[in-house]
Amino acid sequence: MSKRVLIVGGVAGGMSAAARARRLSESAEIIVFERGPDVSYANCGLPYFLGGEIADRKKLLVQTPERLKAVFNIEVRTRSEVTAIHRGRREIDVRDLVSGHATTERYDALILSTGAAPIVPRVPGAARAGHFALRTLEDMDRIDAWVRDRGAKTAVVVGGGFIGLEVAEQFHARGLRVAVVERNPQVLKPFDPEMAAHLHLELRGRGVALHLNNGLKEFDDPRADESASASVVVLADGTRLPADVVVTGLGVRPESTLAVAAGLDLGRTGGIKVDEHLRTSDPNIYAVGDAIEVTHAVTGAPALIPLGGPANRQGRTAADNIFGTASACPGALGTAIVRVFGLTAAVTGANEAQLRAAGIAFEAVHLHPNSHAGYYPGARALALKILFAPDSGKLLGAQAVGPDGVDKRVDVLATALRAGLTVDDVADLELCYAPPFGSAKDPVNLAGMVAQNVRAGRVRTIQWDEVAALDRSHVLVLDVRDAPERAGGAIPDSVHIPLGELRARLSELPRDREIVAHCASGQRSYTACRVLMQHGFRCRNLAGSFKTWKAARDGLTPQ
């Protein structure tokens, strides 16, 4: 019994499904229909070609139809659009976009890997020449040609998401003057604001103009004094940003047109609804990748996670289920990473906003440990945040930003999260330690230890965003850093007693006011809190201390 497996979409999830299907069945007939001219290309690499980091375009073409035929006996039909699914008779209509010829193909199993489409801004002037999204190789080629042919010198990126920031970085590397426009008060919504703040500072520090809290109003014709530009991006507050090239990165929406027309169920996010086996509401149709709705592993909420990693693994899982190996996808963590100039930012699990929306109680800890042993050259501090459940101690999410070692720590925490580990487990993880790679207490261990202390009530914490609202008549802010550190900046109206002098100077502190202690990162002020608490003072430790507070103040303040 030879199965006929048709796959709609030949990138990421679709091609992964096709290759796996062939490995599972030599006899199956496997045909991939792809609307575009290319299959199996590296869409995560597109920004890096624009900036020249990937110099050879051919490198982005991971597979060709010829090679797929030779190695996997997979038939790939590019420039072929699937226009309808006839579920009753298990057929699809296909139109050859070159010849215009229409055919009908029968399937035993159908896999929809239709992807997602860029959200196009619905504002006046959006269709102007020089406006692009970056989703396909063709998009990339068009942008590249436009920038080159026009000798573009200025770029506006509308949307501070992952792709927007990658494009901003790469345009900058190409020598363009770049502005990033973001409607929200921060870039990268999956991150909590004080973590995104580090990226704001990095972008500005590199000379990228960052317009936050200021959405796109419209695109306008260049005025006389803006005449060299292709378009003018007008912001909500009226700011005019002339640009030689505009790239919109406003996110994507699932490409569900085909599924909707066929009467398949959608989830409430608009993604195609699938069960854990990636089966749609029709048992003969599977869906994978950016087109589907997944369940968030931490919040249980339906979610769209349009990322290459999950898509590739889902393709494999769908093929397994079609060929009889029951295989289930776990809930999604949304693990994601982006490099923004000298910083890397990575996230896994839920952030504060998601936890609040889901009504899940959490505690947050911040720390700023070194990427490896401080005494070994090249150690750099990274900002690390974990969120955990106060009752069970279970990890709920993690975020990190820094110049080095970020991917490793978030990968470890994503693994811990998947496994349902608690902060106690995390404190005791046995990770690689030699001076060039980590510390005897790895940043991940430290995060677990700090969380243990909070959970056990050994210290109470206060978060960076609570400082401004403190009633200083009832609260004293105590800086326990050493004098040279304080010279580089301080929280206003704080009292300074270096940790090493604290026990001797307890009499200088009020017993009728709560004390909020801080140091640079929260480690020394934790010790200070332990001293103070045991001497009868009421005390809280500022999570992430001066470093978190300062990044948030400097990075979140509108400029």
Next chain:
Amino acid sequence: MSKRVLIVGGVAGGMSAAARARRLSESAEIIVFERGPDVSYANCGLPYFLGGEIADRKKLLVQTPERLKAVFNIEVRTRSEVTAIHRGRREIDVRDLVSGHATTERYDALILSTGAAPIVPRVPGAARAGHFALRTLEDMDRIDAWVRDRGAKTAVVVGGGFIGLEVAEQFHARGLRVAVVERNPQVLKPFDPEMAAHLHLELRGRGVALHLNNGLKEFDDPRADESASASVVVLADGTRLPADVVVTGLGVRPESTLAVAAGLDLGRTGGIKVDEHLRTSDPNIYAVGDAIEVTHAVTGAPALIPLGGPANRQGRTAADNIFGTASACPGALGTAIVRVFGLTAAVTGANEAQLRAAGIAFEAVHLHPNSHAGYYPGARALALKILFAPDSGKLLGAQAVGPDGVDKRVDVLATALRAGLTVDDVADLELCYAPPFGSAKDPVNLAGMVAQNVRAGRVRTIQWDEVAALDRSHVLVLDVRDAPERAGGAIPDSVHIPLGELRARLSELPRDREIVAHCASGQRSYTACRVLMQHGFRCRNLAGSFKTWKAARDGLTPQ
């Protein structure tokens, strides 16, 4: 009720215990006795000072007694040797090594962090000048002075363990001509031989003379033609290695003298026996760090794991238990890492030898994935091996060697191992993916997927060390790589059919012989096996394929 906590040993576990004890109790009296002149120094950094990577010796002194007094109110007595424990009356005898003065100190709780002592070779000539071990800051200073004052040009490192290889690398960086002597057929016993083989090649490639399978026989006086050297290392086979400086790194043995004299139980490894709360056989005495015996989390066997990471966490745990927070240490995974010139090698869990000794059934898979997306610049292949239980699918161990991304993958696998994850879980981990950091299917995912295929019987594997013994009259070795790859070397008497031509050339293959397929890394030959199996051929896939086979052949062959 103020506790008196005495701690024997002021490095790693001891200092970690002291600091934690103070945070838990302001009122406790905490005294640390350290035989040497320094406390809380970075002993993992010592090799890097010898090579000049760490230029400032002060950086190695993480804490000073003065600072520990000021910040933690901990009394540190250096040059103080604890000579006896009187358990009945809870007292210890202490001798001041400077004044010779002896005192007796009472304790409520005693923590032994006595560490481990380097194993000294018991061969003729061992006490010669110019022979050193590297364990303390004083050792480091002595070696540094000797090398400098003598203008040393040649070094012999006896023992190819972690410290031995670090010292070899750093001596080489300092311009010395270096030989490494190892009694076993491989360096780094925690690794399986085919993984250590990569390091052999790296060491030799950098010009380090590697003498394997050739232990130390004795040290001899230089002969006339060896007169410039300080000593001559004579190997079992009579080879003479003149050296200006000799460092022995033959491992360590737990410093249990004090514990033994006090009648505390030792484990069968010779380490101090403790329960999971790190309590010795005396309920008022705890022990931590290199001195104790731990239980291996995978094999359940008693083990010695003299590493800085566990020691530091154990110190914290011991303090927790003394101050009423029941805290338990999980079994040990033995996670370890070392950089050897351009390669990093890391390991976690059990290796094949340990699993065999414990009678635990396992399967091994090898792969050679890129450190990040192959289309993004700088991707480098790493050798990755995982061991798993065929029945449950549980991960048992992992090893990796490569120029980049090794620490991250082993940290993730160490976390998975700690959590009891299976290869199915590992295949589906949601790790960070952007082109500079990983791949849509991360090396860790791929390892899980390969293991799934083995476990599900989708492919049978053959290991590198089984190839030589194959009876070629019954087995055909099939190379499915492309022609240019084969030109760079091949397994003798293998047949070559590139994967892309396999289906068309099946008739060339015998049906009465088993086929062992290989490619470069095992990925394409897995596809080949799937094709062959479904066409009725008996087939096995060579795990890790040509890369593993070649590294083992070249790296394990005596030179």
